[in-house]
Amino acid sequence: MTDYKEASAERKAALLQAGAKVAAHITTMMDLPVLLQKAVDIICTEYGFDYAGIFLVDESGEWARLEAGYGDAGAAQVGESHRLEVGGESMIGMAIAERKARIALDVGEEAVHFRNPHLPETRSEMALPLVVGDGVLGALTVQSTEEAAFSQEDILSLQSMADQLAIAIFNAFSLAELKRTHTALLRARTYETLANATLQAIHWMGNKTMPISSTAARLKAEAEEGDLESKSLQEDIDLIAENARKINDVKETLVGPAIEHSLRPILVPDVVQAAAFHSGIPAEMISIESAPSTPFALSDSSQLARALSYLLKNAREAGAEHISANVTQTIDGQHVAIAIADDGPGISPEVREKMWTGFFTTKGPQHTGIGLTAVLAILSRMDGRITVDSEEGKGAVFTLVLPAAPDDEAVDLSHAPDHIFFVDEEGDDWANFAANVLQLAGKDVIVQGNPAGAAAADLILVDEALTTMTVEQVLADLKAAGIENKAVVVTAWLSTDRAAKYAHMGVRDVALKPYTYTGLSNFLNFEVKNAPTDGQV
Amino acid sequence: MPKLLIVDDEPLVRRSLQKTLERKGFDVDTAEDCNSGLASFESAETGPQPYDLAILDLNMPCFDGRSEENAGLDLMKKLHLARPGLPVVFLTAYDAAGKAKTAVQKGAVGYWVKGREQGLPEFLRQVLESRNENDKELS
Numbered sequence: 001m002t003d004y005k006e007a008s009a010e011r012k013a014a015l016l017q018a019g020a021k022v023a024a025h026i027t028t029m030m031d032l033p034v035l036l037q038k039a040v041d042i043i044c045t046e047y048g049f050d051y052a053g054i055f056l057v058d059e060s061g062e063w064a065r066l067e068a069g070y071g072d073a074g075a076a077q078v079g080e081s082h083r084l085e086v087g088g089e090s091m092i093g094m095a096i097a098e099r100k101a102r103i104a105l106d107v108g109e110e111a112v113h114f115r116n117p118h119l120p121e122t123r124s125e126m127a128l129p130l131v132v133g134d135g136v137l138g139a140l141t142v143q144s145t146e147e148a149a150f151s152q153e154d155i156l157s158l159q160s161m162a163d164q165l166a167i168a169i170f171n172a173f174s175l176a177e178l179k180r181t182h183t184a185l186l187r188a189r190t191y192e193t194l195a196n197a198t199l200q201a202i203h204w205m206g207n208k209t210m211p212i213s214s215t216a217a218r219l220k221a222e223a224e225e226g227d228l229e230s231k232s233l234q235e236d237i238d239l240i241a242e243n244a245r246k247i248n249d250v251k252e253t254l255v256g257p258a259i260e261h262s263l264r265p266i267l268v269p270d271v272v273q274a275a276a277f278h279s280g281i282p283a284e285m286i287s288i289e290s291a292p293s294t295p296f297a298l299s300d301s302s303q304l305a306r307a308l309s310y311l312l313k314n315a316r317e318a319g320a321e322h323i324s325a326n327v328t329q330t331i332d333g334q335h336v337a338i339a340i341a342d343d344g345p346g347i348s349p350e351v352r353e354k355m356w357t358g359f360f361t362t363k364g365p366q367h368t369g370i371g372l373t374a375v376l377a378i379l380s381r382m383d384g385r386i387t388v389d390s391e392e393g394k395g396a397v398f399t400l401v402l403p404a405a406p407d408d409e410a411v412d413l414s415h416a417p418d419h420i421f422f423v424d425e426e427g428d429d430w431a432n433f434a435a436n437v438l439q440l441a442g443k444d445v446i447v448q449g450n451p452a453g454a455a456a457a458d459l460i461l462v463d464e465a466l467t468t469m470t471v472e473q474v475l476a477d478l479k480a481a482g483i484e485n486k487a488v489v490v491t492a493w494l495s496t497d498r499a500a501k502y503a504h505m506g507v508r509d510v511a512l513k514p515y516t517y518t519g520l521s522n523f524l525n526f527e528v529k530n531a532p533t534d535g536q537v
Numbered sequence: 538m539p540k541l542l543i544v545d546d547e548p549l550v551r552r553s554l555q556k557t558l559e560r561k562g563f564d565v566d567t568a569e570d571c572n573s574g575l576a577s578f579e580s581a582e583t584g585p586q587p588y589d590l591a592i593l594d595l596n597m598p599c600f601d602g603r604s605e606e607n608a609g610l611d612l613m614k615k616l617h618l619a620r621p622g623l624p625v626v627f628l629t630a631y632d633a634a635g636k637a638k639t640a641v642q643k644g645a646v647g648y649w650v651k652g653r654e655q656g657l658p659e660f661l662r663q664v665l666e667s668r669n670e671n672d673k674e675l676s
Contacts, residue, residue: 252653495634496631496632496637497648497653499635500637500640500647503641510634510638
């Protein structure tokens with residue numbers, strides 16, 4: 001160890017250099033616990049001290065608690081929640097209370113030194129207050145096993161380092177406090193939103209159920225009195241039916257997003273197309289574009305289609321004449337963005353504030369106002385997010401952002417059936433992908449908008465979003481030819497009702513469209529394995 | 538008049554559906570679980586008018602008395618053992634494509650989700666008519 005008693009210009013320079021190194025390491029650290037531990041470590045390393053520890057004043061202001069200490073002694077004391085009284089007899093306590101550095105050159109003789117069993121060899125100690133402005137955060141202790149290791153002149157350069165340390169601690173503490181405050185605010189806001197939504201839901205339910213119960217009670221009384229009048233009865237029944245329909249709509253809208261999600265790589269434009277198809281959006285009303293090399297999104301295609309369907313129907317109901325869907329990769333390369341832009345009347349700032357809350361609607365009493373709530377629920381379960389950008393009179397753009405799927409690798413498709421018939425539009429993105437991959441694997445593939453000639457195929461894949469004819473027509477043709485059990489209806493949006501209907505029409509399967517090499521391979525493996533034997537339907 | 542059996546553990550669903558279908562011209566009996574459903578079916582099989590079709594819930598008390606989410610499938614299996622070809626339609630709260638496919642692949646002629654049951658009477662009528670036509674062709 002350097003002889004601190006013989007302070008020289010060289011020694012001062014060395015101390016300043018060490019101080020500069022410590023400052024360079026600690027001033028950029030914003031994580032408080034990491035900063036404190038790194039600070040004591042680097043102070044010991046750069047200055048050559050045997051021990052350093054940082055005490056911070058607790059919330060009561062009465063105690064200074066050891067937050068970080070060097071080596072095993074430091075860890076042991078932190079583990080014991082070592083603390084010293086502010087203003088007490090310890091050097092740390094006094095340095096904090098007096099906002100002044102204290103030095104003990106032979107601590108065995110210094111009355112104010114706390115005899116620490118973890119540091120029995122200490123013979124010199126300096127306690128430096130950590131001061132920021134008018135406040136004192138705590139104190140830094142540095143210790144040496146040599147007697148009279150520090151000079152009074154050292155105080156100046158070490159206090160300068162301690163001042164920088166105090167600022168770094170203050171900044172990290174402020175950031176942590178800011179984060180805590182932000183989290184608390186966010187939590188409060190979330191609770192407030194939930195409470196508002198719950199109140200809205202209670203209010204909404206009350207308004208919808210009251211007419212049912214009161215009308216039913218009145219009908220019962222009128223029936224008992226033999227006083228049922230036909231016109232009034234008709235009106236009452238309509239009233240009950242309408243309110244029951246709205247309650248059922250809420251169930252239908254919310255139960256969908258609650259269904260288990262199964263994430264997989266999906267071709268987003270195909271899902272947008274499926275959403276438009278099932279929402280009854282005419283093909284000429286929507287344009288779908290995808291930037292080259294846009295990755296697959298990691299998503300549940302049925303749930304995403306459901307969310308997109310709400311947005312597309314909203315745009316149409318708001319009066320949009322054209323909708324464009326633009327699919328791109330985000331700048332960070334980690335996500336896929338879907339921008340749904342419409343030329344409708346736009347959304348006012350007041351409505352934008354409230355529209356994510358359940359049961360809020362501007363579309364009149366026929367609507368329940370929970371579509372966007374469902375969209376939010378769907379997106380959040382996919383680790384996605386949604387934002388809206390709109391000006392009144394200039395349409396609206398809803399942007400959905402989803403995680404990008406990892407790249408897929410080509411796989412062996414030799415197990416696939418040799419002759420595969422796609423009932424799909426030529427030029428359809430999904431059919432193109434699947435047909436190209438299968439052709440490269442040496443398979444005989446036909447893509448055609450109708451099933452004529454499909455009898456020779458081993459497997460017939462019918463795209464549910466077909467626009468050249470309905471799936472029902474295709475399946476009727478296949479049934480007439482006696483080959484419906486070769487058919488698999490493939491879809492981006494698997495629905496219970498439609499799955500049951502197609503299954504009852506005798507198809508081999510109703511399945512989600514595979515979008516990747518691996519997905520296609522697994523799909524074909526499954527369908528080959530489950531192929532009916534002769535005579536089995 | 539076609540005779541139907543509804544098996545569902547929810548009393549209001551049973552009664553409401555029974556009234557709706559009776560109004561549409563069906564003769565409807567109800568049962569509340571798999572055991573009572575099978576007993577009703579077996580009893581009718583030996584009587585003057587067996588059931589023409591069964592409407593089953595999916596999640597209800599199974600044969601061991603415990604509530605089971607696929608209990609209706611077990612009941613359908615026993616009904617089909619007793620009479621292969623009996624048309625069975627599921628009416629359930631489970632809005633799940635996988636369950637729908639399984640039910641149909643195991644022999645159901647339809648899978649309807651509660652709350653979207655509008656159109657069920659017409660569907661039942663179609664099933665029974667097509668069944669009658671098939672029977673005529675076979676005879």
